[in-house]
Amino acid sequence: MDVRNCRVCGRMYNYLGGIPICPVCKKEIEDKFNQVKEYIRENPRASIQQISEDNEVSVQQINQWVREERLEFAKDSPIAMTCEKCGASIRTGRFCEKCKNNLASEMTDAFAKPISFEEPKKQAHDSDKMRFKRS
Ligand SMILES: [Zn+2]
Numbered sequence: 458m459d460v461r462n463c464r465v466c467g468r469m470y471n472y473l474g475g476i477p478i479c480p481v482c483k484k485e486i487e488d489k490f491n492q493v494k495e496y497i498r499e500n501p502r503a504s505i506q507q508i509s510e511d512n513e514v515s516v517q518q519i520n521q522w523v524r525e526e527r528l529e530f531a532k533d534s535p536i537a538m539t540c541e542k543c544g545a546s547i548r549t550g551r552f553c554e555k556c557k558n559n560l561a562s563e564m565t566d567a568f569a570k571p572i573s574f575e576e577p578k579k580q581a582h583d584s585d586k587m588r589f590k591r592s
């Protein structure tokens with residue numbers, strides 16, 4: 458059993474992975490999240506400061522939800538999020554569509570190499586065939 462102190466209230470609880478926050482605080486954050494989501498839907502033009510004040514949620518927390526793509530601002534919202542790579546203005550997440558696509562293909566390239574090495578059976582078979590053809 459992994460017992461830890463909750464990062465928010467300091468209470469000891471049985472840690473199950475993820476961010477070290479106890480179930481009680483986790484639920485409170487979830488409730489806040491739903492409240493903020495609702496608030497943004499009703500007040501699409503609210504600034505991040507206003508959202509923070511009206512919902513008693515820190516700006517930092519709101520930013521985190523946006524970066525996690527859990528919150529998305531309306532098109533006419535005054536809140537400007539920027540792509541962490543090229544600085545283009547975005548509505549949610551950390552990167553614009555273009556950079557996201559670039560990152561995705563970079564990741565595939567990085568993963569493609571080790572994966573091909575993990576198929577020794579097929580490779581051996583192919584090279585056997587090649588040797589057979591050549592001889
Ligand atoms: Zn707690």
Ligand SMILES: [Zn+2]
Nearest residue numbers: 540543553556
């Ligand atoms: Zn970008």
